[in-house]
Amino acid sequence: MSTTAPRPPAAGSPRPDATHDEDGDLALHPRDVRRRSLALLGSLLRPVSRRVWGTALVVVGAQLALVAGPALVALGIDRGLPALRDGDAAPLLTTAAAYAVAALVAGVLTAATVRFAARVSQAVLLDLRRRVFRHTQRLSLEFHERYTSGRVISRQTSDVEALRELLDGGVTTLAASGLAMVFTAASLVLLDWRSGGVLLVAVVPGVLLTRWFQVRSQAQYRRSRTAVARVIVRFVETMTGIRAVQAFRRETQVAEVYDDLTEEYREANAEAIRVNGVFDTGLVLIGNVTVAGVLLVGGLRVLDGDMAVGVLVAAVLYARRFFAPLAQIGMFYNSFQSATAALEKLSALLAEEPTVPDPERPVRLPAATGDVRFDGVEFGYGTGPTVLPHLDLHLPAGQTVALVGETGAGKSTVAKLLARFYDPREGAVRLDGVDLRDLDPVDLRRAVVMVTQEAYLFSGSVGANIALGRPDATPAEIEAAARAVGVHDLIAALPEGYDTGVDTRGVRLSAGQRQLVSFARAFLADPAVLVLDEATSSLDIPGEQLVQEGLRTLLTGRTAVVIAHRLSTVMHADRVLVVDDGRVVEDGSPEQLVAHGGRFASLHAQWQESLRST
Numbered sequence: 114m115s116t117t118a119p120r121p122p123a124a125g126s127p128r129p130d131a132t133h134d135e136d137g138d139l140a141l142h143p144r145d146v147r148r149r150s151l152a153l154l155g156s157l158l159r160p161v162s163r164r165v166w167g168t169a170l171v172v173v174g175a176q177l178a179l180v181a182g183p184a185l186v187a188l189g190i191d192r193g194l195p196a197l198r199d200g201d202a203a204p205l206l207t208t209a210a211a212y213a214v215a216a217l218v219a220g221v222l223t224a225a226t227v228r229f230a231a232r233v234s235q236a237v238l239l240d241l242r243r244r245v246f247r248h249t250q251r252l253s254l255e256f257h258e259r260y261t262s263g264r265v266i267s268r269q270t271s272d273v274e275a276l277r278e279l280l281d282g283g284v285t286t287l288a289a290s291g292l293a294m295v296f297t298a299a300s301l302v303l304l305d306w307r308s309g310g311v312l313l314v315a316v317v318p319g320v321l322l323t324r325w326f327q328v329r330s331q332a333q334y335r336r337s338r339t340a341v342a343r344v345i346v347r348f349v350e351t352m353t354g355i356r357a358v359q360a361f362r363r364e365t366q367v368a369e370v371y372d373d374l375t376e377e378y379r380e381a382n383a384e385a386i387r388v389n390g391v392f393d394t395g396l397v398l399i400g401n402v403t404v405a406g407v408l409l410v411g412g413l414r415v416l417d418g419d420m421a422v423g424v425l426v427a428a429v430l431y432a433r434r435f436f437a438p439l440a441q442i443g444m445f446y447n448s449f450q451s452a453t454a455a456l457e458k459l460s461a462l463l464a465e466e467p468t469v470p471d472p473e474r475p476v477r478l479p480a481a482t483g484d485v486r487f488d489g490v491e492f493g494y495g496t497g498p499t500v501l502p503h504l505d506l507h508l509p510a511g512q513t514v515a516l517v518g519e520t521g522a523g524k525s526t527v528a529k530l531l532a533r534f535y536d537p538r539e540g541a542v543r544l545d546g547v548d549l550r551d552l553d554p555v556d557l558r559r560a561v562v563m564v565t566q567e568a569y570l571f572s573g574s575v576g577a578n579i580a581l582g583r584p585d586a587t588p589a590e591i592e593a594a595a596r597a598v599g600v601h602d603l604i605a606a607l608p609e610g611y612d613t614g615v616d617t618r619g620v621r622l623s624a625g626q627r628q629l630v631s632f633a634r635a636f637l638a639d640p641a642v643l644v645l646d647e648a649t650s651s652l653d654i655p656g657e658q659l660v661q662e663g664l665r666t667l668l669t670g671r672t673a674v675v676i677a678h679r680l681s682t683v684m685h686a687d688r689v690l691v692v693d694d695g696r697v698v699e700d701g702s703p704e705q706l707v708a709h710g711g712r713f714a715s716l717h718a719q720w721q722e723s724l725r726s727t
């Protein structure tokens with residue numbers, strides 16, 4: 114038997130020693146995390162870059178129009194009024210008209226900002242949602258077993274939502290507020306540098322307060338994010354396992370834990386509101402003191418004839434406006450943080466590479482015969498302990514092989530390697546001599562079909578669920594497949610026959626019925642290799658007898674690997690492999706093994722015994 118040299122890990126796949134943080138993301142230096150987030154943001158904005166620039170221009174225009182207001186007021190008072198007193202109304206009217214135009218332009222541009230930002234945001238979110246879905250779907254089973262469905266759901270829902278909040282107005286508000294402060298300060302300094310000086314003095318407590326807010330808000334924000342993540346994960350976990358919760362009457366305990374988590378979340382939010390309250394009040398206070406300062410200094414100078422009244426009015430207006438945007442920034446600061454965190458999480462998810470990568474130069478195998486070899490296969494999950502130490506196995510085309518062994522022996526692992534849900538650490542699994550890692554994924558999925566215990570039915574009709582095995586199948590072919598596995602009569606008796614809808618988890622069909630539908634699906638797919646992992650365990654004895662015939666039809670003419678705890682299924686196999694601790698310890702026909710007097714023989718004896726006692 115040939116052995117294969119260990120392969121280097123595929124490009125992009127995580128190194129075996131890669132560590133993951135508590136969120137299941139690859140642990141990285143914060144600088145790299147930021148770089149990755151920015152790269153994602155860049156790639157999302159690039160396709161809409163013209164709209165982004167358009168939005169930026171509109172924001173700048175709106176702020177320029179707004180900042181012109183107080184200066185025009187000063188002009189009106191200091192130039193317009195004296196001219197009017199001298200009988201010339203033109204300067205005042207012109208200034209008033211200019212003010213009205215500026216206000217109108219500011220209004221129109223602000224409305225345009227909202228529109229433009231929404232268009233950018235919707236385009237970006239559409240792209241992001243699709244990317245996240247496609248990418249997550251493409252990731253290997255290893256990822257899904259590690260990441261948990263609650264987390265994947267959070268990425269697609271609350272994280273995308275956090276970005277939406279920021280993009281739908283948050284970013285433009287932040288930019289507009291920042292610009293408004295810069296423009297206001299610059300205008301005031303240009304108009305009257307001494308008043309500008311008063312403002313700059315007031316900036317010091319403003320900066321200190323903002324810094325305090327930033328630190329507190331960051332800490333509180335982190336707390337609330339962790340709290341909400343716990344709430345979501347617990348909710349999803351409980352609802353996914355609702356059967357176990359109800360079966361063991363754990364409702365009260367589960368609800369208590371959930372209550373504690375939601376209380377933690379409430380506390381975190383209450384703290385956020387408190388911090389915001391202090392910040393807002395502080396800002397108003399600083400703003401008002403600044404206005405009073407500007408008024409006092411300016412008023413004295415007006416009395417001294419050192420300053421025009423109009424300039425004083427404008428200075429007061431500017432001073433009043435200066436701190437208002439800070440409150441806006443404070444309001445969106447949390448959104449900004451949650452969007453940053455969301456972006457980090459999303460970019461981490463999108464950076465995940467399938468641990469089972471598609472081959473660079475795929476080998477086509479359009480008509481596999483079903484000859485399977487495990488050549489010196491060593492395997493363990495992730496960085497975990499070795500599950501299969503060394504497996505050499507040849508399954509000739511057309512053979513039905515039953516894997517038996519104690520729970521945890523490694524039977525399902527063998528099946529998962531054969532369906533290439535995982536790649537071996539060493540050695541190779543080959544189909545018709547082709548290493549599965551080199552096999553064209555389309556040909557692999559056509560050649561090897563795995564039917565698991567959880568016969569998952571998608572929402573749609575029963576017929577459509579069978580057709581999943583071969584989407585181009587005709588209704589006659591679907592029916593033929595159903596007949597072959599003995600489920601036709603059952604489907605025909607449903608209210609709308611093959612068109613009867615099944616809910617997401619097929620609640621209208623029993624577990625055994627769902628199993629039979631999944632057999633029909635596999636029959637229609639007609640693979641060269643069929644893997645049945647505990648697939649008959651949902652069937653009761655009469656159901657199983659009913660399906661034995663169908664199962665035999667299903668298995669005929671292809672290589673089949675059957676993992677079954679029921680020996681009735683096993684006894685029909687051509688060959689039985691007894692697996693213990695990741696090794697094949699017995700290999701032969703059922704009859705041979707019974708005669709041999711080993712483990713299988715004792716399992717067989719127990720089975721006979723149990724049949725007699727029922």
Ligand SMILES: Nc1ncnc2c1ncn2[C@@H]1O[C@H](COP(=O)(O)OP(=O)(O)OP(=O)(O)O)[C@@H](O)[C@H]1O
Binds near residue numbers: 494518519523524526
């Ligand atoms: N996704 C996984 N991640 C880490 N370890 C795993 C994973 N799946 C299985 N294992 C471990 O691999 C070993 C073999 O498990 P496997 O599911 O192949 O056993 P099995 O023989 O099919 O058992 P059963 O009859 O109970 O299904 C066990 O020790 C198990 O804990």
